[in-house]
Amino acid sequence: MKYIPRLVLNYTVYAFLFMGAAVLAGRAALNGRPAGIDAAPTAEVNGTPPPQIVIDPGHGGEDGGAAVGDTLEKDLNLQVAGCLADLYDLFGIRSEMTRTDDCMLYDRFDDLEDYRGKKKSYDLRSRLRIAEESGAALYVGVHMNKFPKESSKGLQVYYSPNTDESAQSARIIQSYAKKYLDPANERETKQATSSIYILKRITVPAVLVECGFLSNPEERALLETAEYRQKVAAVLFASTAEYLNEIQKGR
Numbered sequence: 001m002k003y004i005p006r007l008v009l010n011y012t013v014y015a016f017l018f019m020g021a022a023v024l025a026g027r028a029a030l031n032g033r034p035a036g037i038d039a040a041p042t043a044e045v046n047g048t049p050p051p052q053i054v055i056d057p058g059h060g061g062e063d064g065g066a067a068v069g070d071t072l073e074k075d076l077n078l079q080v081a082g083c084l085a086d087l088y089d090l091f092g093i094r095s096e097m098t099r100t101d102d103c104m105l106y107d108r109f110d111d112l113e114d115y116r117g118k119k120k121s122y123d124l125r126s127r128l129r130i131a132e133e134s135g136a137a138l139y140v141g142v143h144m145n146k147f148p149k150e151s152s153k154g155l156q157v158y159y160s161p162n163t164d165e166s167a168q169s170a171r172i173i174q175s176y177a178k179k180y181l182d183p184a185n186e187r188e189t190k191q192a193t194s195s196i197y198i199l200k201r202i203t204v205p206a207v208l209v210e211c212g213f214l215s216n217p218e219e220r221a222l223l224e225t226a227e228y229r230q231k232v233a234a235v236l237f238a239s240t241a242e243y244l245n246e247i248q249k250g251r
């Protein structure tokens with residue numbers, strides 16, 4: 001089933017669009033060129049400029065990710081990611097999604113006869129390969145968290161240990177989440193351990209955003225609403241636009 005949420009503008013999203021527009025306007029003014037241009041340092045492929053951001057909605061298909069009741073992580077990931085892609089489109093930032101429908105990516109590149117027992121590892125390899133071949137300025141993995149302790153909540157950003165820009169972008173995203181999503185969120189960015197396959201191996205700047213805890217009833221209820229998912233996407237949009245701005249200025 002193909003499912004790409006289209007952006008439904010409401011007042012919350014307008015507020016964030018103004019925030020993003022302010023960031024981008026600052027960029028354009030500083031650089032004397034339209035926003036969204038030249039942030040990615042890589043060469044064109046077949047005349048098409050590379051995406052500046054690769055958005056990777058985690059899981060999909062037979063891999064539902066974290067599940068609580070009828071709520072599956074893979075669906076929320078795709079909805080947040082689709083909204084984020086719409087926002088990039090709107091502001092002329094080139095982005096690419098690793099998946100736009102409900103599927104795993106194990107057979108995207110490799111011609112295995114039999115994927116039994118290998119689907120998850122080939123799925124992750126494909127996502128890594130898409131990101132590596134993109135030449136993007138940032139890979140953003142979109143996930144939802146789950147923890148045995150119900151009280152755990154709040155957006156959490158992990159970053160790749162392989163590039164300084166990964167930590168830099170993670171800091172910006174985490175600070176925007178505190179400022180615009182939940183001022184009570186005291187979480188700090190975390191460097192990915194080897195348990196996070198893609199972040200450990202990837203050589204383009206990369207973060208993985210756990211948007212919230214499905215195991216926390218309050219946060220799950222929020223994440224189940226389109227309005228809150230748009231808000232999360234808007235925070236990811238504005239913070240990553242700020243990151244593109246910073247690397248363009250060489251900070």
Ligand SMILES: [Zn+2]
Nearest residue numbers: 058065143144
């Ligand atoms: Zn996940």
